[in-house]
Amino acid sequence: MLKCAHYMAEENKNAATDTQESATRIYEIGYHVMPTVEEADVEKVVGDIRSQIEAAGGAFIAEGAPSLTRLSYPIEAREGDKYVDHDRGYFGWLKFEAPTAAAATLDESLKGNGKVLRYIIFKTVREETRARLKTPTLREVKREGTIKTTARRPEEESVPVSEADLDKAIQDLTTE
Numbered sequence: 001m002l003k004c005a006h007y008m009a010e011e012n013k014n015a016a017t018d019t020q021e022s023a024t025r026i027y028e029i030g031y032h033v034m035p036t037v038e039e040a041d042v043e044k045v046v047g048d049i050r051s052q053i054e055a056a057g058g059a060f061i062a063e064g065a066p067s068l069t070r071l072s073y074p075i076e077a078r079e080g081d082k083y084v085d086h087d088r089g090y091f092g093w094l095k096f097e098a099p100t101a102a103a104a105t106l107d108e109s110l111k112g113n114g115k116v117l118r119y120i121i122f123k124t125v126r127e128e129t130r131a132r133l134k135t136p137t138l139r140e141v142k143r144e145g146t147i148k149t150t151a152r153r154p155e156e157e158s159v160p161v162s163e164a165d166l167d168k169a170i171q172d173l174t175t176e
Helices: 002-022 039-055 100-111 163-175
Strands: 024-033 059-079 082-099 116-123
Touching (some): 024 039, 024 059, 039 059, 082 116, 100 116
Antiparallel strands (some): 024 082, 024 116
């Protein structure tokens, strides 16, 4: 009986995996193209990413064109036989709908792409979720008259305090 339950669990697991692979989800990929790539060739690198998504059955929702940006910190990447630190990269993003298997396929192909410095793929929602920059609204405050200053109290002179007086004051405060 236990053996039969085990096989049933395996069949349910396989059925769940099959339905997940056929389901489509919304993904977003953020990427940095190597700064050593010529500006004219950046679109070709992005075109390769797009073609991989389309080949996996994906449909595009939105895109942010890559532009050269300064990185928050240097990223080390292999170029030929040595490692080089890069402080800039062409950043762009793509939002697309694709089968769940497409994300894994895209991840594997980007790992081997020497022209992509760094990338991230994550699940998201179809709606636009970018934060909008709002300009602060200024309120106009009208005041009548002038601001009057109050007379200052004469400053108290500091008098040295003995240890005994200080201990007595602390004792009085803590016993209340």
